[in-house]
Structure formats: structure tokens, C-alpha cells
Amino acid sequence: MTRSLADALDDVRALLLSPQLTRAVAAGRRRNAAPSLVRAELRPVALRAGTHLQIVTNDGTRPVTRNLPPGAPAEAAVDQLLAEPFGNWHVETSTSTLQLRVTKKGTAQVHRSTADRADTGPGDHDRAKRYLLDPDDPLFAAIGANAAKRRQVDAFLRALAATLPDTLPAGPLHVVDLGCGNAYLTFAAYRYLVARGAQPVVTGVDVREDQRRRNTALADQLGCAGQVRFVAGTIRQAPVEPAPDLVLALHACDTATDEALARAVDWQARWVLAAPCCHHDIAAQLRRQPAPQPYGPLVSAGILRERFADVLTDTLRATLLRAYGYRVDVVEFIDSQHTPRNLLLRARRGGVPDRREQHRAYRALVDQWAVTPRLQTLLPAVPDDAGAVVPDAAGATVPDAAGATVVSRP
Known part of the structure; x- marks a missing residue:
């Protein structure tokens, strides 16, 4: 109104x-x-x-x-x-x-x-759930959200709230949603950040031009076209300026999640929320070679191999992010009854006590299982906290074009 x-x-x-x-x-x-x-x-x-x-x-x-x-x-x-x-x-x-x-x-x-709940007095535990985004928010009417989608939005916003500091930085807060799709979580993040008193400037990226047009029209309908814009392009190449503070990548399929994480590291984003989906890459590599002993039974059955590939993929992603200086939590962000793809990587830049140890743990895993994660191929050499490079498992280094020493990619 x-x-x-x-x-x-x-x-x-x-x-x-x-x-x-x-x-x-x-x-x-x-x-x-x-x-x-x-x-x-x-x-x-x-x-x-x-x-x-x-x-x-x-x-x-x-x-x-x-x-x-x-x-x-x-x-x-x-x-x-x-x-x-x-x-x-x-x-x-x-x-x-x-x-x-x-x-x-x-x-x-x-x-x-x-109000979505009534406080009937101290100690009252029979209260309706309080949502971080009002269930009557115009966004839900615009996207035709049902109760399940409202719960998913609330679960995502609670994960976002747990990632961000209590006091948000002054000035514009730049956000990018890589692989935003129909963008209802993009808009939910914007509405929540505004309610928190932030000044979010949001860019949604999706490869489909028709999604860009649809989402742009929705931004205009919701009255936030000046703060929320959409571009059509790939996760790796879409233009995003300036570098974002917060990177979202929610259910980007297979190695698209790796591409989003690589861009976040390249941008040195302060915060990253990624919900992986469809872990085909490592699963295919496990099928092509025998498992290290004594782990053969772990991947002997197809369904066990697929589930283990999911766990191994996200373990490697989290460990590699830590080697690049991010504190990473791996959490369930919504109950599995709503979606089986309910794992969330929640990363904050800084505060990793021993990046060398994280890199050694990462190398031990990929060497034992003889896999090459996509994220590894997209990132540069891993610097330690002092700015020096961390050698790979064989200690190999190569000079870059300027003569500085960098780690060779495995």
C-alpha cells in the first residue's frame, strides 16, 4: 500500500x-x-x-x-x-x-x-512458529508459495542469520546469487537483510535469459528493481561488479557448485552459503577405479557408492575452503522430508588456525581415493597465512610468469 x-x-x-x-x-x-x-x-x-x-x-x-x-x-x-x-x-x-x-x-x-504468534505469558511453550520473513510478505503471494515453500525460505534465512554477524557492516552490502533460478530465495534474502537494517544490493545470475526477464519483472512488481537486478550468464563468466560480500549458491547442480565456490574464493567474499546438488563428478571417478583397501565394501554397491561420493565431495569442498582461509560449517538446513538435498556449506572468511594442516588433510584424501575434485582445478595455489605457498603432496613448485614461486596444480 x-x-x-x-x-x-x-x-x-x-x-x-x-x-x-x-x-x-x-x-x-x-x-x-x-x-x-x-x-x-x-x-x-x-x-x-x-x-x-x-x-x-x-x-x-x-x-x-x-x-x-x-x-x-x-x-x-x-x-x-x-x-x-x-x-x-x-x-x-x-x-x-x-x-x-x-x-x-x-x-x-x-x-x-x-503477528504470527501470540505470547500468552512467561514460560508459555505452546506458541506458533515465528518466521524470519512474515508469512504475509508480498513475496509469497507473488511466487505463489505454499506452506512447504515458506518453511524452506525460513530454514534458509535462519542459516543466513547464523552465518552473518550480529551487527552488519555500514554501507551497501553486495550479494550475488549464482544459479538463482526463479529467485524466490534471492528475494527472500533481500527482504530479510532490509529488515535487519542492511542496505543490500543484490545480483541474481542464471544462464537462462527467460529467467532473467521473469525475475526482473518480479523485482519491479515488488518495488525493489533498483536494489535487485538479474543477469543472464554462466556462473563462471557472468559479470558481477563490484565483488560481492555474500555469495549464495543454492542447489547449483554438480560441478556448478564448485564453480560458484571458486568465484567466491576469487572474490574473497566474506560469507558463502552453498547448498550442493547432484554429485556426479566424484561418483563417476570412483566408478572408474578400485577403492583403496580396506574400503572396497564401502563402494561395492551402487547406492552406497553414490551416497559415499556425496559425502566425499562435500568433505573435500569444505576442507579445501578451509585451506583457503574460510571457517566452514556443514549443516542440515531443512528437514529431509522437504528435500533430500538438504546439506549446506556455511563459510566465513578468516579465523582458520592452521591452513597448512587443512591442506595436508585435503591432499591425503584426494591421494588416497585418487580423485581430482573440480573445485581443485578451478582454484590457484593455496597460500598459507604468511602469504607463502603451501607445497603439494610431492613438494612440487613452479615459477609463475613474474618469477614468483607458486604451487603446481596436481
Whole structure:
């Protein structure tokens, strides 16, 4: 619903000062105007002196917390925040949720929904599930989502929330979804990040031109065409500028997942979420050669070999990413009753204690099973934490064109 900005902000003010307020976030910027704050978060807190309004503001350097008593102090602080040219407001109360986005024309696009659960008191455990993206969000109506798809979206967003830090960086957050398909998870990530107070700039990549046209039209329908764009191209070659902070690759088939991971490493992306699919490459290599002893029975039956190939492929991917400096978690992101392809590689750049050891573990695995993962062929030599190269299993190195020493690919 589009309304005048002044009227919509009056509604926001009433909710912010209401006893039913549970949480509110202001973030983003309006066209041709920048607020003095990167983000503001409001919530009620119970203190000895009674319930106060807690306001946490961040100007990009450090957060500042104030606890204000009801009445004039809280009202003055709220009015000051409403005067800032924030581009987005997200307000939750015990009975409803309001999302406000300021359009390029200076009007307010407002979405209201009733709360998806009711708190009946402390200790109450019989509550309906609270979703990270409102089940009444216009996205679900636009894509014709059923309950199962809503659950999958929520599971993905929870994995995304667990990957990102509590405080997101100031300024634009660049996101790419490689192999985005019909892009409903692309849009879900965008809507969630906006609600978190981020300024996401999202690029969806898919090889099909008809998907690009469809997704672009959907972005226009949802009012986010300026922040979410789509390009047609392959995962390896599609133009993506600037380099993204967050890389998504959800159910990219077989070695397409490896291509997405390789681009993420090349971009030095801060965060990566990849849900692999269809592990044919390593499975085919295992079929062509005898297994090392005593593991012959492990791959003697076709179904066991296929399942082991899935495990080995993703183990090698995770270990190789660690050798390149990523902390990697391998998790189940949705129950297997919804999809058998429910494994997720969740990676964060930095903080790997011993990259040399990760590389040695990787080499031991590929040498024992005599396989060459696709990801290995797409990545350069593995540097250690000091910037020196880590030799391969045979200790072989070769000079590059500039005379520097690099590791030869196995």
C-alpha cells in the first residue's frame, strides 16, 4: 500500500510509543538524503524504575545505548529518529508488524500484517512458529508459495542469520546469487537483510535469459528493481561488479557448485552459503577405479557408492575452503522430508588456525581415493597465512610468469 510519508510516519510513531511495542529497526537511506545514523533499534526493557524505551543507535563507528522513561524523554527521542531520512522502518508489536519503505518519489510503501504468534505469558511453550520473513510478505503471494515453500525460505534465512554477524557492516552490502533460478530465495534474502537494517544490493545470475526477464519483472512488481537486478550468464563468466560480500549458491547442480565456490574464493567474499546438488563428478571417478583397501565394501554397491561420493565431495569442498582461509560449517538446513538435498556449506572468511594442516588433510584424501575434485582445478595455489605457498603432496613448485614461486596444480 502506498501512502503519504507524513501519514505513514505518524503511524510508526504511534507504534513506537505503544505499550505493545516489541522491537523496531530503522536503517537505509532515502534518495538524495543520508541520515546521520547507520541504524537505530528500539525495544522496551524492564528496569527497576519500570519499563523504559531502549534506543541503540550506530553512526558507523560505535553503538550508543539509551534507556528512556516513558513520556516526554521517549517522545522527544522518537521524534528525533523519525526526522532522520531513513529509507526503511520495521516495527513489531505484540499484535502486528509494519514494514515501511520510502520510495524514490518520496512516498511510503507500507505493508502491515498481524503477528504470527501470540505470547500468552512467561514460560508459555505452546506458541506458533515465528518466521524470519512474515508469512504475509508480498513475496509469497507473488511466487505463489505454499506452506512447504515458506518453511524452506525460513530454514534458509535462519542459516543466513547464523552465518552473518550480529551487527552488519555500514554501507551497501553486495550479494550475488549464482544459479538463482526463479529467485524466490534471492528475494527472500533481500527482504530479510532490509529488515535487519542492511542496505543490500543484490545480483541474481542464471544462464537462462527467460529467467532473467521473469525475475526482473518480479523485482519491479515488488518495488525493489533498483536494489535487485538479474543477469543472464554462466556462473563462471557472468559479470558481477563490484565483488560481492555474500555469495549464495543454492542447489547449483554438480560441478556448478564448485564453480560458484571458486568465484567466491576469487572474490574473497566474506560469507558463502552453498547448498550442493547432484554429485556426479566424484561418483563417476570412483566408478572408474578400485577403492583403496580396506574400503572396497564401502563402494561395492551402487547406492552406497553414490551416497559415499556425496559425502566425499562435500568433505573435500569444505576442507579445501578451509585451506583457503574460510571457517566452514556443514549443516542440515531443512528437514529431509522437504528435500533430500538438504546439506549446506556455511563459510566465513578468516579465523582458520592452521591452513597448512587443512591442506595436508585435503591432499591425503584426494591421494588416497585418487580423485581430482573440480573445485581443485578451478582454484590457484593455496597460500598459507604468511602469504607463502603451501607445497603439494610431492613438494612440487613452479615459477609463475613474474618469477614468483607458486604451487603446481596436481
